[in-house]
Amino acid sequence: MTESRTRPQGQSEVATQPATGRSAAARPPRARARRARPHQADELFPRPVGIAVRVLATLFVAVPVIYLLVLSISPEVDVSAGDLLPHALALSNYTSIWADSDLLRGFTNSIIICGGAALVAVVVATAGAYPLARYRFPGSGPMLYGALGLQLIPGPMLLLPLFVIFSLLQVTVGLTVIGSYWGIIITYITFSLPLALWLMLGYIRTIPREIEEAAWVDGASRAKAAWLVVAPLAVPGMVVAFVFSLLMGWNDVLFASVLTTSSTRTIAIDLQVFTLDMEGQSLPQYAQLMAAGVVAAVPVVVAYLLLQKYLVGGRAAGALK
Numbered sequence: 001m002t003e004s005r006t007r008p009q010g011q012s013e014v015a016t017q018p019a020t021g022r023s024a025a026a027r028p029p030r031a032r033a034r035r036a037r038p039h040q041a042d043e044l045f046p047r048p049v050g051i052a053v054r055v056l057a058t059l060f061v062a063v064p065v066i067y068l069l070v071l072s073i074s075p076e077v078d079v080s081a082g083d084l085l086p087h088a089l090a091l092s093n094y095t096s097i098w099a100d101s102d103l104l105r106g107f108t109n110s111i112i113i114c115g116g117a118a119l120v121a122v123v124v125a126t127a128g129a130y131p132l133a134r135y136r137f138p139g140s141g142p143m144l145y146g147a148l149g150l151q152l153i154p155g156p157m158l159l160l161p162l163f164v165i166f167s168l169l170q171v172t173v174g175l176t177v178i179g180s181y182w183g184i185i186i187t188y189i190t191f192s193l194p195l196a197l198w199l200m201l202g203y204i205r206t207i208p209r210e211i212e213e214a215a216w217v218d219g220a221s222r223a224k225a226a227w228l229v230v231a232p233l234a235v236p237g238m239v240v241a242f243v244f245s246l247l248m249g250w251n252d253v254l255f256a257s258v259l260t261t262s263s264t265r266t267i268a269i270d271l272q273v274f275t276l277d278m279e280g281q282s283l284p285q286y287a288q289l290m291a292a293g294v295v296a297a298v299p300v301v302v303a304y305l306l307l308q309k310y311l312v313g314g315r316a317a318g319a320l321k
Contacts, residue, residue, distance in 0.1 A: 068290050068293060070084070070086065071286065071287055072094070072287060072290040072291040072294050073086065073089050073287075073291075074086035074287050075087070075090040076285060076286065076287050076288075080284070090287060093287045093288050093290075093291040094291045096285075096291075097274075097288050097295065101270060101273070101274045101292070103267065103270050103274070103292055103295065103296075105270075106268075106269065106271075107267050107296075109181075109260075110249075110267040111299070112181060113181060113184050113264075114249035114266070115246060116185050117184075117186075117188035117189045117192060117245065117249050118188075118192060118246040119242065120185070121188075121193045121196045121245045122196055122238050124193060124196075125197040125200045126200050126204075126231070126234065126238060128197055128200075129200035130230065132197075132201055133201050133205045144201070147193070147194035150191075150194050151195065155191075155254050159255060162255075162259075163178070166178050166183060166259070178258075178259055179261035179264055180264065183259055184255065184260055184264065184266075187255050187259060188248065188249040188252070192244070192245035192249065193245075195244060195248070196241040196245050199237060199240055199241040199244065200234065200237055200238070200241055202237075204230065204237070207233050207234065212225045212226070212229055212230065215229050239306055239307065240307060243303040243304070243306060246299075247300060249266075250266075250267075250299065250300060252266070252268060253268045253272065256268060256269050257272070268296070271289075271293065271296060274289060275289060
């Protein structure tokens with residue numbers, strides 16, 4: 001009886017094992033591969049189309065930069081003839097620009113003016129964004145939307161009123177605003193502060209409030225917790241705001257051409273003056289102009305490298321663990 005009962009059980013187990021094996025073996029390999037590969041939900045286009053779009057976008061950005069670099073090391077004769085590739089390297093273009101024009105002074109003025117304006121804008125924006133991100137008080141909404149609306153006003157519409165105000169201060173009070181460093185610095189702070197405020201507002205809102213509450217429990221005041229806890233975590237956002245504020249002043253030509261003089265003009269105005277001086281020559285120095293453009297773009301490239309370094313997510317989230 002025992003053998004008769006155990007045999008069917010063994011037969012059933014043996015019979016079921018080949019069935020599962022046959023089902024696994026009978027499954028098509030393409031179906032297994034299709035199930036194994038996860039669905040790429042973040043891809044808007046098919047993979048070949050996405051690769052083609054990335055390649056075209058890279059070429060669209062890289063070709064002008066490469067052409068600028070090639071022209072900056074080409075002889076003036078090759079550039080005037082329209083040759084794409086130089087017959088010889090002319091690295092002397094980078095040394096001639098400092099002797100033929102006053103780019104060094106413009107370079108120094110740009111660092112002082114744009115760097116100082118960006119630094120002040122970031123400090124003021126951080127101090128203003130913290131209470132706007134943590135507290136609700138009357139007038140906070142109109143203040144934010146007013147700063148956003150200021151970014152929508154075109155620059156030429158503000159140039160004349162700003163020039164009139166500075167001229168009245170210079171005539172009535174005796175303050176030399178037009179042509180001074182602090183006059184153009186205040187102008188750049190006015191235009192970069194709203195952008196820096198919104199950038200810091202969005203970044204401070206991502207910092208969890210529990211970090212500050214833990215500092216309050218340990219006996220720190222609100223100001224001390226903001227300085228010792230929130231400010232170090234907001235450094236990446238400060239760097240981003242600083243870089244964008246720096247670029248707004250570095251690339252400006254409109255306000256710098258009106259509110260500066262020959263002793264305070266920036267690198268953008270010096271490049272414009274350098275171009276105008278070449279028009280009266282028999283052979284325009286296009287290669288030197290390209291070399292000056294490369295030199296003027298170096299701080300911008302360094303700024304973007306710093307931006308990529310500090311754009312690391314999850315610093316505030318990791319502080320809670």
